[in-house]
Amino acid sequence: MELLDLSMSEILTKLNNKEVTSVELVKLCQKRIEETKDLNALISTCFDTALEQAKIIDSKRAKGEKVGELAGVPMVIKDNINILGTKTTCASKFLSNYTSIYTATCVKKLLDAGVVVIGKANMDEFAMGSSNENSAFGPVKNPIDKTRVPGGSSGGSVCSVASKQCFASLGTETGGSVREPASFCGVVGLKPTYGRVSRYGVVAFASSLDQVGPVTRTVEDNARILSVIAGKDEMDMTSANVAVPNYLANINKGVKGIKIGVAKQFFSDKLDGEVRSKLDDAIAWYQANGAQIVDVDLPSIDAALAVYYVLSSAEAASNLARFDGIRYGVRADKYDDIIDLYFKSRTQGFGKEVKRRIMLGNYVLSSGYYDAFYRKAKRVQKVIKHEFIEAFKHCDVLLSPTTSTTAFKLGEKSNDPVAMYLSDVFTVPINIAGVPSLSIPCGVDKQGLPVGMQIIGAHFEEAKIYQVAAAFEKHNTKGEK
Numbered sequence: 001m002e003l004l005d006l007s008m009s010e011i012l013t014k015l016n017n018k019e020v021t022s023v024e025l026v027k028l029c030q031k032r033i034e035e036t037k038d039l040n041a042l043i044s045t046c047f048d049t050a051l052e053q054a055k056i057i058d059s060k061r062a063k064g065e066k067v068g069e070l071a072g073v074p075m076v077i078k079d080n081i082n083i084l085g086t087k088t089t090c091a092s093k094f095l096s097n098y099t100s101i102y103t104a105t106c107v108k109k110l111l112d113a114g115v116v117v118i119g120k121a122n123m124d125e126f127a128m129g130s131s132n133e134n135s136a137f138g139p140v141k142n143p144i145d146k147t148r149v150p151g152g153s154s155g156g157s158v159c160s161v162a163s164k165q166c167f168a169s170l171g172t173e174t175g176g177s178v179r180e181p182a183s184f185c186g187v188v189g190l191k192p193t194y195g196r197v198s199r200y201g202v203v204a205f206a207s208s209l210d211q212v213g214p215v216t217r218t219v220e221d222n223a224r225i226l227s228v229i230a231g232k233d234e235m236d237m238t239s240a241n242v243a244v245p246n247y248l249a250n251i252n253k254g255v256k257g258i259k260i261g262v263a264k265q266f267f268s269d270k271l272d273g274e275v276r277s278k279l280d281d282a283i284a285w286y287q288a289n290g291a292q293i294v295d296v297d298l299p300s301i302d303a304a305l306a307v308y309y310v311l312s313s314a315e316a317a318s319n320l321a322r323f324d325g326i327r328y329g330v331r332a333d334k335y336d337d338i339i340d341l342y343f344k345s346r347t348q349g350f351g352k353e354v355k356r357r358i359m360l361g362n363y364v365l366s367s368g369y370y371d372a373f374y375r376k377a378k379r380v381q382k383v384i385k386h387e388f389i390e391a392f393k394h395c396d397v398l399l400s401p402t403t404s405t406t407a408f409k410l411g412e413k414s415n416d417p418v419a420m421y422l423s424d425v426f427t428v429p430i431n432i433a434g435v436p437s438l439s440i441p442c443g444v445d446k447q448g449l450p451v452g453m454q455i456i457g458a459h460f461e462e463a464k465i466y467q468v469a470a471a472f473e474k475h476n477t478k479g480e481k
């Protein structure tokens with residue numbers, strides 16, 4: 001087995017045993033990135049600084065000095081997360097020349113733990129999309145079938161982990177952007193509880209929903225990264241003052257006595273037959289291994305998609321108002337007056353989908369429509385959140401498909417925004433409720449495309465999710481990565 005085929009946890013053991021150096025790993029990743037360039041997973045790379053950092057870590061290790069818990073691990077970061085001195089483009093023409101003037105808290109924590117950042121990942125522009133086709137830098141391809149999308153918006157982050165260009169990456173979620181691509185590419189992706197991870201330094205899409213999430217090849221790796229990035233941050237008032245537990249403590253405890261909730265609303269006729277049968281197999285496996293399956297009801301989640309597109313677009317319209325051609329990024333060369341400067345810069349800088357969201361958002365916030373759309377959506381959000389809280393009184397976790405189908409073809413949905421939005425039908429209810437959810441691989445369909453299953457927890461119950469996920473992973477992969 002090659003080094004790049006190992007999980008992050010296995011590679012950490014090898015690093016700590018001095019069987020491999022971080023410099024060697026960075027070079028191996030660089031080679032793999034060059035060999036798989038056609039996937040278009042990364043917008044920029046930073047091998048020179050990565051090698052410098054790797055050298056420092058290697059020499060500390062060699063001298064027996066204390067190093068961080070992820071010391072020497074090469075990682076990729078989504079390009080809407082700021083790292084001082086590197087480009088942060090959000091895959092937008094608007095920011096194609098923007099260089100970060102500070103580092104996001106989540107990245108700072110990773111760097112303090114010894115992670116070596118090797119590149120910034122491609123994504124849908126400003127994280128709006130489900131296929132990674134809305135990138136000003138071109139679409140990302142699914143490494144399992146290059147004629148298909150990797151999912152989005154964290155398609156580059158996920159593709160880089162699935163194609164073994166790195167050992168782990170960070171993505172971001174607003175409505176499914178880590179879990180949907182993780183499901184399409186057969187890797188593990190977490191949407192943490194809202195407030196679990198600091199958003200400081202992450203370019204805002206919809207601030208009341210945005211969260212940073214780890215993408216990895218194993219459940220254990222995911223837990224290790226969350227342990228590092230989670231926690232209260234003085235720089236983000238929405239980060240929660242809730243203690244960070246040891247996410248690895250119960251990871252091998254199995255599922256005996258665990259109550260797994262199944263809601264019929266996640267198993268509607270929107271679900272593809274092959275995906276359903278994989279999920280049925282997983283439910284049967286859990287039952288056979290000591291878990292108790294309970295029926296729960298989430299009657300309002302059908303409304304979640306509509307709620308999501310009202311709320312996320314409203315917030316996006318206000319957050320993106322700062323891109324005015326004055327303070328950041330692109331500025332039109334020729335303009336008549338200040339209004340014309342705003343108008344031309346925004347017309348030239350933003351792509352089609354981003355413009356669609358800004359128009360949608362301003363519409364639902366405009367006077368006369370605010371009550372009918374924005375306020376109503378906020379009310380329905382409360383109902384949905386309440387239904388999840390009720391459901392968790394009867395079970396420890398909920399189990400559902402991550403997506404209703406496996407990865408679709410490039411171009412298949414790019415001219416039909418509603419069809420594209422429907423790819424998130426099973427992921428957005430979780431963001432609307434603010435609860436955590438992990439997507440893990442659950443077999444493949446007849447074409448060999450990965451099926452994803454999500455394990456959803458109550459607020460701040462990520463440890464329970466990891467426990468339930470790890471048990472299935474052990475069975476599903478039978479020792480493979």
Ligand code: GLN
Binds near residue numbers: 172
């Ligand atoms: N696909 C959804 C959207 O386009 C979710 C995006 C996300 O989670 N960032 O808004």
